[in-house]
Amino acid sequence: MSEASDLEQRFEDKIAADERIEPKDWMPDAYRKNLIRQMSQHAHSEVIGMQPEGNWLTRAPTLERKSVLLAKIQDEAGHGLYLYSATETLGVTREELVAALHEGRAKYASIFNYPSLTWADIGAIGWLVDGAAIVNQISLQRTSYGPYARAMVRICKEESFHQRQGYQIMVRLAEGSEAQKQMAQDALNRWWWPSLMMFGPHDGESAHSAQSMLWKIKRMSNDDGRQKFVDQTVPQADIIDLTVPDPDLKWNEARGHYDFGEINWDEFMQVISGNGPCNRQRLGQHKKAHEEGAWVREAMAAYAKRKAETAHD
Amino acid sequence: MTNHGDIAEYALRLGDDALVHGQRLCEWCADAPFLEEDIAIANAGLDYLGRARMLLQYAGSILGRSEDELAFLRDAPEFRNLLIVELPRGDFAFATVCQYLLDEYELLFFEALTNSKDETLAAIAAKAIKEVRYHQRRSVEWMRRLGLGTEESNRRAQAALDELWGYVAEFFDADELETRVIADGVGVDRSALEVVWRDRVGDLLDEVELSLPGDEWQVSGGRSGVHTEHLGHMLGEMQFMQRAYPGLEW
Ligand SMILES: [Fe+2]
Numbered sequence: 001m002s003e004a005s006d007l008e009q010r011f012e013d014k015i016a017a018d019e020r021i022e023p024k025d026w027m028p029d030a031y032r033k034n035l036i037r038q039m040s041q042h043a044h045s046e047v048i049g050m051q052p053e054g055n056w057l058t059r060a061p062t063l064e065r066k067s068v069l070l071a072k073i074q075d076e077a078g079h080g081l082y083l084y085s086a087t088e089t090l091g092v093t094r095e096e097l098v099a100a101l102h103e104g105r106a107k108y109a110s111i112f113n114y115p116s117l118t119w120a121d122i123g124a125i126g127w128l129v130d131g132a133a134i135v136n137q138i139s140l141q142r143t144s145y146g147p148y149a150r151a152m153v154r155i156c157k158e159e160s161f162h163q164r165q166g167y168q169i170m171v172r173l174a175e176g177s178e179a180q181k182q183m184a185q186d187a188l189n190r191w192w193w194p195s196l197m198m199f200g201p202h203d204g205e206s207a208h209s210a211q212s213m214l215w216k217i218k219r220m221s222n223d224d225g226r227q228k229f230v231d232q233t234v235p236q237a238d239i240i241d242l243t244v245p246d247p248d249l250k251w252n253e254a255r256g257h258y259d260f261g262e263i264n265w266d267e268f269m270q271v272i273s274g275n276g277p278c279n280r281q282r283l284g285q286h287k288k289a290h291e292e293g294a295w296v297r298e299a300m301a302a303y304a305k306r307k308a309e310t311a312h313d
Numbered sequence: 314m315t316n317h318g319d320i321a322e323y324a325l326r327l328g329d330d331a332l333v334h335g336q337r338l339c340e341w342c343a344d345a346p347f348l349e350e351d352i353a354i355a356n357a358g359l360d361y362l363g364r365a366r367m368l369l370q371y372a373g374s375i376l377g378r379s380e381d382e383l384a385f386l387r388d389a390p391e392f393r394n395l396l397i398v399e400l401p402r403g404d405f406a407f408a409t410v411c412q413y414l415l416d417e418y419e420l421l422f423f424e425a426l427t428n429s430k431d432e433t434l435a436a437i438a439a440k441a442i443k444e445v446r447y448h449q450r451r452s453v454e455w456m457r458r459l460g461l462g463t464e465e466s467n468r469r470a471q472a473a474l475d476e477l478w479g480y481v482a483e484f485f486d487a488d489e490l491e492t493r494v495i496a497d498g499v500g501v502d503r504s505a506l507e508v509v510w511r512d513r514v515g516d517l518l519d520e521v522e523l524s525l526p527g528d529e530w531q532v533s534g535g536r537s538g539v540h541t542e543h544l545g546h547m548l549g550e551m552q553f554m555q556r557a558y559p560g561l562e563w
């Protein structure tokens with residue numbers, strides 16, 4: 001047996017035995033590339049996701065809501081940081097990952113390309129977007145790459161607070177005035193379908209899914225995740241008397257799951273290919289902050305250098 | 314015995330400083346020069362919002378108003394914050410120098426307030442001082458990076474300092490109400506902090522190669538409700554929900 005195929009065999013055995021692959025282990029190039037793509041996309045999503053929520057930070061209706069929202073957004077920045085660090089263990093730098101985002105070579109969750117238009121959107125984002133993210137992230141705690149799996153364990157601990165703060169906002173609105181109820185319903189109407197889209201295309205049509213499942217990078221199929229999310233979220237909408245905007249939504253006794261309507265895949269394709277309502281705004285803001293911060297990063301580096309030099313003298 | 318109205322007003326002033334500064338820090342969300350700074354600024358923002366809430370709750374408990382009524386239903390002339398915290402957030406140099414000047418002031422102020430005869434204010438100060446020590450260590454480090462980093466960072470920091478210096482005299486001004494609460498051992502004599510503050514700030518500016526601006530231009534008025542034009546715009550944004558949907562629970 002050649003050395004290369006020996007290494008490959010050891011890698012395959014580890015995957016088969018549900019053992020974790022660690023940064024120093026040999027791994028196929030395609031596995032490494034696939035992970036860098038998925039993990040950096042995940043990191044960028046945490047960071048870009050700060051924007052639609054940050055949009056309401058300065059207008060939050062109470063001081064308590066403002067503090068909770070700020071803490072939540074800070075968590076998301078922290079998630080971005082863990083994930084960039086975990087991705088860097090694969091031999092790329094954060095600068096390279098950010099450059100790939102700015103040049104359109106890396107993606108982020110396309111849900112953040114929708115606008116947050118009212119305070120209720122902050123409720124809907126926590127409830128639905130974090131709710132959908134949790135389903136995905138729980139399964140990723142068992143992903144085959146060690147640093148990614150460990151980042152997910154840390155992140156999942158914080159995510160349930162995010163989902164809860166969002167749902168609590170919705171509960172309060174649903175108990176409130178007509179205008180508040182309407183605001184909540186309107187937010188659900190706008191965020192429901194994009195949340196289902198977060199799970200990606202149907203299993204048969206997903207570009208990276210099959211290989212990712214074989215390598216155990218992904219541990220749950222897109223359609224299974226989506227079903228799980230629908231099943232857990234519809235009863236939460238029922239409790240607060242909000243209507244899920246899907247005429248085909250119906251409990252299926254035989255399956256023990258909700259049946260639901262077909263996603264508008266044209267819209268999905270439009271948004272992931274850069275034509276959603278806020279794609280340009282989100283990327284533009286990230287670039288602007290990065291460019292405006294260039295002199296700050298330069299100053300920091302120059303000062304560190306100066307300090308190191310004087311320490312040597 | 315200190316008049317309860319005086320204590321409420323005193324707490325309100327300090328609460329407004331924290332609230333308005335915290336609101337400005339919120340404007341940095343997703344706009345910091347790098348991700349670690351997003352986290353650090355949010356951290357400071359949370360400290361200020363937490364402090365604002367404690368102080369407004371305390372003032373409100375005397376005035377019979379909730380923290381949210383005080384934050385969202387007063388107009389600009391009723392706000393009592395120092396002007397320096399309401400200035401537009403500016404670039405990272407402006408925000409850093411502003412934070413540094415404020416940190417050195419708050420370090421002295423809250424240290425002294427821990428000795429207040431008012432137990433609630435003393436307890437709030439005891440919590441605040443721990444946060445302020447941390448903020449000050451951070452802002453000193455940033456002053457070094459900006460002052461000693463590059464020509465551009467030094468130039469930006471100097472420009473920010475020249476602009477902000479007009480607002481520092483207000484740190485040390487006392488009016489009649491403050492004179493009364495100082496006499497009762499409840500409030501802090503801020504004029505007594507000025508010499509130490511100027512020494513410390515002067516030493517650091519020297520170290521980081523920034524020059525001390527002159528004192529010829531000085532603006533004040535925040536404590537009596539005479540603000541800059543900027544506060545009204547900030548409140549327009551901050552108070553939007555409570556103004557557009559009066560009397561609702563959120
Ligand atoms: Fe997150």
Ligand SMILES: [Fe+2]
Pocket residue numbers: 076130133159162
């Ligand atoms: Fe989250």
